[in-house]
Amino acid sequence: MPADSRLAAGARLALTTFTTLPVRAGRIDRAVAGTAMALAPAVGALLGAVLAGVLLLVGALAPPLVAAGVTVGVGALLTRGLHLDGLADTVDALGSYRRGAAALEIMKKPDVGPFGVVALVVVLLVQAAVLAELAGRSAPAVLAAVVTATAAGRLGVAVACRRGVPAARPEGLGALVAGTVGPVALAAGTAAVALVAVAAVPGRPWQGPLAVAAALAVAVGLLRHVVRRLGGVTGDVLGATVEVVTTLTYLGLVLSG
Numbered sequence: 133m134p135a136d137s138r139l140a141a142g143a144r145l146a147l148t149t150f151t152t153l154p155v156r157a158g159r160i161d162r163a164v165a166g167t168a169m170a171l172a173p174a175v176g177a178l179l180g181a182v183l184a185g186v187l188l189l190v191g192a193l194a195p196p197l198v199a200a201g202v203t204v205g206v207g208a209l210l211t212r213g214l215h216l217d218g219l220a221d222t223v224d225a226l227g228s229y230r231r232g233a234a235a236l237e238i239m240k241k242p243d244v245g246p247f248g249v250v251a252l253v254v255v256l257l258v259q260a261a262v263l264a265e266l267a268g269r270s271a272p273a274v275l276a277a278v279v280t281a282t283a284a285g286r287l288g289v290a291v292a293c294r295r296g297v298p299a300a301r302p303e304g305l306g307a308l309v310a311g312t313v314g315p316v317a318l319a320a321g322t323a324a325v326a327l328v329a330v331a332a333v334p335g336r337p338w339q340g341p342l343a344v345a346a347a348l349a350v351a352v353g354l355l356r357h358v359v360r361r362l363g364g365v366t367g368d369v370l371g372a373t374v375e376v377v378t379t380l381t382y383l384g385l386v387l388s389g
Contacts (some may be wrong), residue, residue: 142167149305150175150286152210166312169293173321176286177328180279183207188274191267200263204256207282215285218371219255220248222358225368231361236300239368255379262382269334276331276340277385283325284344285378288351290321292373297355298364305367322348332385343384347377 137159145168147155186206191199208216225235227247238245244252266277290313299310329340351373358369 138163138167142171146171146175150211151179152212160308162308162312165309166293166314166317169290169309169313170317170321172286172289173283173325176283177279177325179207179210180282181275182210183282184275184278187263187267187278188271196264196267197260199267200260203263204260215371215374216252216255218368219375220244220252221368222372223251224248226358226361232363235362236366239366255375258379259382262386265386272331273334276328277333277382280325280329280332280340280344281378281381281385283328284347284381285374287321287325287344288348288373288377289370290318291348291351292355292365292370294318297359300362300364300366300369306365306369309370310365339387340385343381343387346384347380350380351377 141159141164144155145160145164147153149168150172183203183206187199187203190202193199194202221239221241221244224241224245224247225239227245228235228238230238263278266274269277293309293311293313295311295314297310299307301307325344326341329344330337332340332343354376355365355369355373358365362369
């Protein structure tokens with residue numbers, strides 16, 4: 133497949149994977165999947181711009197906490213709640229203390245266990261609390277902060293799909309995308325997110341990039357643990373990575389000291 137065709141197909145796959153935009157998926161193979169995962173931070177930035185607009189608009193009409201809650205809800209709607217579902221399933225599997233196929237079987241179950249419920253509550257509460265704090269900042273700062281966090285969350289997916297990380301199953305999204313992102317694409321995505329992050333905290337140009345770096349470092353550690361427990365990554369693990377990195381980045385953007 134020509135490079136331009138692969139880029140277009142990868143962009144469509146990235147949009148259909150990470151958002152609810154009604155884009156028709158084209159050809160799908162591992163080369164296209166790798167392009168899609170490399171473009172994930174760009175899709176996150178686009179989503180972040182939309183969510184920042186929601187936060188600013190609702191924040192002009194309602195209290196900050198209400199605006200934050202609406203923004204979190206819109207984010208879930210625009211992603212079908214898939215990342216949150218992945219977080220709950222992954223935490224339930226890890227909380228079971230089972231390994232390999234037994235843990236993967238837990239992830240397939242449609243119900244959500246107590247570990248998953250707690251993880252969802254904590255993540256949603258933290259995100260809402262941070263967004264409520266961000267709502268009091270200037271519009272450019274809000275835009276930069278929300279774009280940084282949402283793009284960083286999708287950059288976490290690219291990190292999880294880097295070469296050398298295996299898939300836990302021979303089928304599914306994990307098998308399609310695992311090990312497809314090369315070092316050049318990963319470095320480019322990281323640099324782009326770090327550049328946006330410079331403007332995320334007014335007066336502290338270092339804090340945004342540091343927040344992203346810290347969140348990704350935690351994600352790498354968690355991914356190593358997941359690979360040991362499950363044997364590799366799955367679609368649920370990728371969704372969990374989005375939520376963990378997004379939440380930790382948000383936290384890093386509002387910490388003061």
